[in-house]
Amino acid sequence: MIALAGAVAALAAAPLFAQAPVQTTDRVRQIGKQLMCTCGCGDTAGSCSHPGAAFSGPCEIAKAKLKEVDERISRGESNSAILQAFVQEYGESALAAPPARGLNLFAYSFPAIAFAIGLALVIMVIRQWRHRPRVAPATGPPVSAEMLEHARRQIEREVQDD
Amino acid sequence: MDLFGSFALLLAFLCGLYAFGGGIAAIVTRRPLLIKSARHAGMAVCVLIWLGFGSLAYLFQTDNFSMAYVVEHSNRTLPAFFKFAAIWAGQEGSLLFWSFLLSIYVFSVLFAYRGKHPELMPYVGVVVAGVQLFFLTFNNFLASPFQILGSAAPSGAMQWIMRPDGNGLNPLLQYPEMVIHPPILYSGYTGFTIPFAFALAALLGRYPGEKWIHLTRRWTMIAWGFQGVGILLGAHWAYAVLGWGGYWMWDPVENASLMPWLTGTAFLHSVMMQEKRGMMRVWNVWLVFTTFLLTIFGTFLTRSGVVNSVHAFAQSKIGPWFLGFIGLVLVVCFVSFWRNRDYLRSDNTLDSLVSRESSFLFNNLILLVACVAVISGTLFPVLSEWVRGTKISVGVPFFNMINLPIGLFLLFLTGVGPLLAWRKTSMASLRKNFGGPLVIGIVAGVVGMALGLRDFYVTTCLILSVFVTLTILLEFYRGARVIASRGNTNLLSGVAQLTMRNTRRYGGYVVHFGIVLIFLGISGAAFNQDKQAEMPPGAQMQIGPYRLTHQTFDSTQLGNYTSERATIAVDRGGKQIIMLYPEKRFYPSNQESGTMVAIYSTLKEDLYVVYAGHSPDTQQPVIHAYLNPLVKWIWLGGAIVVLGTLLALMPNRQPMLALRTAVEPSRAAPALSPSPAPIQHYDGHD
Numbered sequence: 001m002i003a004l005a006g007a008v009a010a011l012a013a014a015p016l017f018a019q020a021p022v023q024t025t026d027r028v029r030q031i032g033k034q035l036m037c038t039c040g041c042g043d044t045a046g047s048c049s050h051p052g053a054a055f056s057g058p059c060e061i062a063k064a065k066l067k068e069v070d071e072r073i074s075r076g077e078s079n080s081a082i083l084q085a086f087v088q089e090y091g092e093s094a095l096a097a098p099p100a101r102g103l104n105l106f107a108y109s110f111p112a113i114a115f116a117i118g119l120a121l122v123i124m125v126i127r128q129w130r131h132r133p134r135v136a137p138a139t140g141p142p143v144s145a146e147m148l149e150h151a152r153r154q155i156e157r158e159v160q161d162d
Numbered sequence: 163m164d165l166f167g168s169f170a171l172l173l174a175f176l177c178g179l180y181a182f183g184g185g186i187a188a189i190v191t192r193r194p195l196l197i198k199s200a201r202h203a204g205m206a207v208c209v210l211i212w213l214g215f216g217s218l219a220y221l222f223q224t225d226n227f228s229m230a231y232v233v234e235h236s237n238r239t240l241p242a243f244f245k246f247a248a249i250w251a252g253q254e255g256s257l258l259f260w261s262f263l264l265s266i267y268v269f270s271v272l273f274a275y276r277g278k279h280p281e282l283m284p285y286v287g288v289v290v291a292g293v294q295l296f297f298l299t300f301n302n303f304l305a306s307p308f309q310i311l312g313s314a315a316p317s318g319a320m321q322w323i324m325r326p327d328g329n330g331l332n333p334l335l336q337y338p339e340m341v342i343h344p345p346i347l348y349s350g351y352t353g354f355t356i357p358f359a360f361a362l363a364a365l366l367g368r369y370p371g372e373k374w375i376h377l378t379r380r381w382t383m384i385a386w387g388f389q390g391v392g393i394l395l396g397a398h399w400a401y402a403v404l405g406w407g408g409y410w411m412w413d414p415v416e417n418a419s420l421m422p423w424l425t426g427t428a429f430l431h432s433v434m435m436q437e438k439r440g441m442m443r444v445w446n447v448w449l450v451f452t453t454f455l456l457t458i459f460g461t462f463l464t465r466s467g468v469v470n471s472v473h474a475f476a477q478s479k480i481g482p483w484f485l486g487f488i489g490l491v492l493v494v495c496f497v498s499f500w501r502n503r504d505y506l507r508s509d510n511t512l513d514s515l516v517s518r519e520s521s522f523l524f525n526n527l528i529l530l531v532a533c534v535a536v537i538s539g540t541l542f543p544v545l546s547e548w549v550r551g552t553k554i555s556v557g558v559p560f561f562n563m564i565n566l567p568i569g570l571f572l573l574f575l576t577g578v579g580p581l582l583a584w585r586k587t588s589m590a591s592l593r594k595n596f597g598g599p600l601v602i603g604i605v606a607g608v609v610g611m612a613l614g615l616r617d618f619y620v621t622t623c624l625i626l627s628v629f630v631t632l633t634i635l636l637e638f639y640r641g642a643r644v645i646a647s648r649g650n651t652n653l654l655s656g657v658a659q660l661t662m663r664n665t666r667r668y669g670g671y672v673v674h675f676g677i678v679l680i681f682l683g684i685s686g687a688a689f690n691q692d693k694q695a696e697m698p699p700g701a702q703m704q705i706g707p708y709r710l711t712h713q714t715f716d717s718t719q720l721g722n723y724t725s726e727r728a729t730i731a732v733d734r735g736g737k738q739i740i741m742l743y744p745e746k747r748f749y750p751s752n753q754e755s756g757t758m759v760a761i762y763s764t765l766k767e768d769l770y771v772v773y774a775g776h777s778p779d780t781q782q783p784v785i786h787a788y789l790n791p792l793v794k795w796i797w798l799g800g801a802i803v804v805l806g807t808l809l810a811l812m813p814n815r816q817p818m819l820a821l822r823t824a825v826e827p828s829r830a831a832p833a834l835s836p837s838p839a840p841i842q843h844y845d846g847h848d
Contacts, residue, residue, distance in 0.1 A: 036557055
């Protein structure tokens with residue numbers, strides 16, 4: 001609990017150490033993290049470390065993209081205008097997260113659709129389980145030893161905690 | 163030795179054919195001798211695969227550079243430790259390694275249950291033989307690691323070639339963690355074959371009751387545990403080696419390992435519904451089928467070149483075989499299910515919406531949605547290329563956006579689910595179990611916000627983490643207090659006794675606590691900082707509370723690489739706290755580089771320093787420093803998850819309760835006795 005309290009304190013204190021004002025270079029990196037690097041690293045231009053290469057920094061491709069972002073910032077363009085310019089130049093594959101329109105909506109909405117279908121299924125199952133006819137009081141022949149043993153096993157299973 | 167390995171695998175394939183065909187014949191004819199011989203053939207397959215794997219290991223250790231695979235992934239200067247890891251560095255070897263690990267599971271199952279469960283085991287034998295045959299087809303005919311180098315002599319005849327040295331191992335794999343990460347992750351992947359085989363066998367053989375669940379529970383937990391640890395080790399490897407300051411990139415290969423883990427987690431929870439209440443039988447069978455299919459699908463993604471990944475093996479033509487196998491398994495599963503679906507009917511009703519049963523339903527729903535989200539993001543580039551002709555990138559921002567809320571909802575259920583009672587939970591019980599933890603969790607969130615927390619997800623994660631931890635602690639405390647008061651012992655001993663009396667339940671709580679720590683660690687990423695600068699010796703950099711001074715720089719030839727190393731003094735508040743040695747290694751054999759990150763890790767944060775190399779523009783050494791809060795909590799949480807899994811695998815020390823065996827009722831007894839045999843002893847609580 002003490003350790004957890006420590007983690008909570010560290011988490012709460014973290015913003016105090018975060019750099020407050022966003023400077024131009026930070027803005028370049030921020031925008032760079034929304035643009036894919038195409039060197040094969042699978043990372044964004046803002047965080048490409050180019051594993052396996054002689055220099056573990058942004059590769060030449062990422063550097064060129066960051067430079068272009070920097071130039072556009074100095075021309076006074078907004079973040080969304082810069083991203084849009086990259087889309088026009090390289091297509092939507094330039095972005096790390098596809099814009100939520102057209103076919104891309106499928107990627108965004110598929111989990112929600114799955115959730116909705118799943119929820120409908122869960123509700124259906126619950127309704128089915130709840131409306132299943134319950135066992136009526138027995139009036140038939142006497143209970144056999146097997147039935148009692150079965151019931152005993154079931155009680156044992158159900159009351160044992162998990 | 164290369165011929166020995168080839169023949170061993172060929173014989174394994176033939177024995178596999180017999181285990182499969184003979185097994186089917188044994189099921190049809192029910193002849194005991196045939197059942198036994200099919201089982202022995204199945205065990206022989208495993209032993210032969212071990213021999214094949216052993217011979218490949220021998221070829222690596224003895225630098226046999228007449229073998230194409232050894233040439234490609236090893237060289238003379240490679241340490242013996244990494245020569246072993248080089249076995250699974252490429253496509254062919256990793257597929258043999260898959261067969262090898264699978265054969266360990268299969269042999270264990272066939273041996274452990276020999277002569278037992280005669281209605282079930284012949285089916286299990288056939289299913290596992292089928293899966294083994296699929297991989298043995300690769301090992302023998304499509305991706306054999308035993309191909310010999312050869313060239314045409316002037317006479318036109320083929321002659322063997324022995325190269326003087328090999329190309330060496332990929333530098334990214336020359337890291338101790340990489341020696342254990344693939345075996346552990348593959349143990350997870352392959353382990354899910356066992357519950358799949360039992361589920362399919364029980365369905366095909368209409369094996370009565372929940373027996374197959376009991377038989378496979380531990381196997382499933384072992385596979386799930388390996389998968390989880392493998393994922394975390396992979397994350398740690400990425401963190402410590404790739405030098406980009408992060409541990410999870412939502413790379414397709416990472417996602418491929420996460421998918422079966424998510425469905426496996428869902429199965430481990432929903433299986434309790436079947437064990438206790440005889441419910442969700444159809445669901446459980448399909449969850450196991452899906453988990454197994456996702457393990458195959460994951461390896462298809464890694465090996466087919468369908469999606470781009472930094473971890474993927476070279477693009478090859480084996481992809482269609484995997485797709486064919488997935489299709490075949492799907493057909494077999496569906497036909498088996500359709501023909502035997504009446505056998506899977508549930509026999510109980512749901513008494514209340516506020517119950518453990520419904521919480522499991524929601525837990526499963528959310529885990530499945532998380533899996534769907536990962537699949538859709540991973541495959542969307544393929545879909546977009548197919549539909550529009552352009553491959554759309556789906557990177558970290560997309561996955562974080564989709565998965566963060568799902569993850570937090572799961573964290574919430576982690577706290578709520580276990581404390582709901584089976585059948586029905588009263589309002590009084592809800593208040594008692596959740597009131598205090600919820601209030602304290604909210605207070606923690608308010609304190610965090612007062613201190614400057616502004617991120618919605620981080621604040622929610624904080625509230626939920628405190629809430630879940632307190633609910634778990636309260637569970638331990640209440641149970642331990644009862645035991646301590648009854649047995650005149652202290653609370654700590656009470657906790658130990660309580661845990662050992664029901665290892666599955668309390669091991670599960672420990673796992674949940676580990677998950678909480680992992681979530682806390684991940685939430686720290688919202689406050690990551692980093693700085694990159696050219697730092698000639700003497701230069702300084704300030705990041706957060708740390709001041710880094712580049713003292714010296716050296717370059718040495720070590721083993722099979724050249725090392726360039728920076729010596730960085732780290733000060734905090736004017737006091738030197740540690741020296742860090744970030745390193746860049748160059749491997750001449752394959753003309754590639756690798757980074758060795760230097761990390762000063764505390765519970766509060768990691769100072770992560772990368773020597774990036776010389777700047778291509780100015781030739782000055784470049785240092786990239788990151789300040790990553792709470793990363794250690796992720797590894798700590800992982801260790802606690804392992805501990806909890808091991809606890810849950812242990813048998814209970816003493817039974818929770820004992821019921822008197824039912825006695826044959828007298829003829830004069832009422833038709834249905836309203837009171838079952840009395841409970842003699844009960845120490846549990848709910």
